[in-house]
Amino acid sequence: MxxxxxxxxxxxxxxxxxxxxxxxxxxxxxxxxxxxxxxxxxxxxxxxxxxxxSNQYDLLNSIEEETLSWAKKSISYLMDKHDIQETKNILLEMFKSIKENSQHLQVLMSEKGDIDFQKRLFALIYEECGINLAAGEHKDEDMNESYFVFVVNGSVGLIQHWLKNGMTKSAEEMADIIYQFTFAREPNEMK
Amino acid sequence: MxxxxxxxxxxxxxxxxxxxxxxxxxxxxxxxxxxxxxxxxxxxxxxxxxxxxSNQYDLLNSIEEETLSWAKKSISYLMDKHDIQETKNILLEMFKSIKENSQHLQVLMSEKGDIDFQKRLFALIYEECGINLAAGEHKDEDMNESYFVFVVNGSVGLIQHWLKNGMTKSAEEMADIIYQFTFAREPNEMK
DNA sequence: TATTATATTGACACAGTGTTGTTTTTGCAA
DNA sequence: TTGCAAAAACAACACTGTGTCAATATAATA
Missing domain, CATH: 1.10.10.60 (Homeodomain-like)
Structure with missing residues (x-):
């Protein structure tokens, strides 16, 4: 007490x-x-x-852990409350958060941030969405793992690029783009 | 003199x-x-x-510059001399170089390396190959730029993953995978 | 051999580190 | 309100690494 x-x-x-x-x-x-x-x-x-x-990196790590657990909570909240099951909408909410809400998140995601954290965040997002990326599209498990790694890294790089260049695109556009590159097999499916 | x-x-x-x-x-x-x-x-x-x-980072940077110019030379050599126009073969040669040749390259590409160097290397590879990734596939210039960023980051991440996990896949397999994710629209085209 | 560019050496003041013991402040409860 | 812990502030410590300097030594070569 x-x-x-x-x-x-x-x-x-x-x-x-x-x-x-x-x-x-x-x-x-x-x-x-x-x-x-x-x-x-x-x-x-x-x-x-x-x-x-114990040092700067320890402090940074604690910020990262806190942010990851916040992200995890946010996602499951989105999934539960609003009955939004579509990946695209969750992505959109994440982008809005990054753009508007969190001072911390912008720094953590920027080039100055820790690349490992960024990968963990996106792996979490994709996994939390319960989506086996392109499941069945590829021949074997190895290929699926490779595709997961490829897509997580591609997504993170795109966010960094977005943040670095002044976020000229809207959160909607970004969600749309990432969705297309990652999930959609046919271009122009959305919009 | x-x-x-x-x-x-x-x-x-x-x-x-x-x-x-x-x-x-x-x-x-x-x-x-x-x-x-x-x-x-x-x-x-x-x-x-x-x-x-002047410091550690200055030294690292000079190593990176040296390596980048080596890579540039290697690629243009491959492109000129052997009349190999196929992207896949060039990729394969690059993977062989990474795997076999350079002590330095393995460290630079690893997690301990500088992520910016890795992106520069791959942007160089793609640009040197004279490939406008998926040109015409997407509606506008913006989309092409986004796709480029996505694919470069995805590729770098995949290489890092490969190096980190003991390079169990062969150079051929890696070239194949990256080719599929990056250039091929239809799966199973190669092999 | 004399010249010249470079590396070596030791010393310097200085920054930041991590720790310890002491004092002050704070929040809460008797 | 006062007293009690817990935490923060503070000052001092030895220590490591930094960047720079001037004096000296060591190679290659003309």
Missing amino acids: KELKQDRKSRYTRMVLRDSLVELMKTKPITKITIKELCENADINRSTFYSHY | KELKQDRKSRYTRMVLRDSLVELMKTKPITKITIKELCENADINRSTFYSHY
Whole structure:
């Protein structure tokens, strides 16, 4: 009981540190960010940092984990509540989230982010959608796995490209494009 | 004249430093590699390092540039000399090179490498092949650009996956798979 | 052999790291 | 309100790595 209440301060500190890192990552890669400047930016004592995280990468990792679990929750919420079963709509919601909602998400998805996180996020999206990509289209299991890897990486690259170039396309267009490249066998099926 | 001959020592030093970095990158990410250990590993004085490169990333970049120009030369050689116009055969040769030839290339393409280098390499391959991916297949220029981005990233991801998992597939199989995902509209066209 | 470019060496001040012990602040409960 | 823990702030520590410099040594070659 005590522990839960006492968390408040801790949680505030962690939040400030997370925001500070994300803010700095907008301007430079994490490799160039020192713990010292991270703490000065957050107005947190450097010693305090060490009582929560062991280094920059540990902190980044905790942000990633948090974001992944948020994404997982968002997707299952979409699937349950709104009875949206179509992959395209889920993709669309994800794109809207990336574009509008989360400061963190934009940085994490950008070139400055961790490519592994991005792959994990998209693997999660596709898997959470319960879709075996192009199932039956290919001869064997190996081919399906290869196609999954190919499509996840292609999708992530497209998002990065989108974010990097100022997001001139709408979320709808992006969802449409990714859907076509990934799921649709016939072009012009949607729209 | 003088300059050319005097290069010898310099070039040796640079080569040793490059090999040293690649060797260390097999065991840890470049972010964890200090200039100090890099020089100790190469048996080169730390001060000497600074007279050639400004830091680890500068050194890595020079390796990447060298590799890219090697790749460019290899491809144009293949295109010119042997009159191989078929994309698939060029892809196959590339995969053989990756698998057999270059120690450096394996590290650069691995997860420990620089993702940007990997994208540059594949963009180069596709462009050098003179292939406008799926030209005319899609409605507009935007769509073609998106498809290019998607396919380059998908290919790079697949290679990484291949290298990471011990290259169980043959170079032929990999060329086949990438060809199908990228160029072929009908599955089972080749083989 | 003398010249010249380069590498080596050791020293320097300086940044950032990770830890420890002490003091201050905070939230909550008696 | 006061007192009690828990957490944060603070200051000091030794340590590692950084970047630069000036003096010296070592090769190749003219």
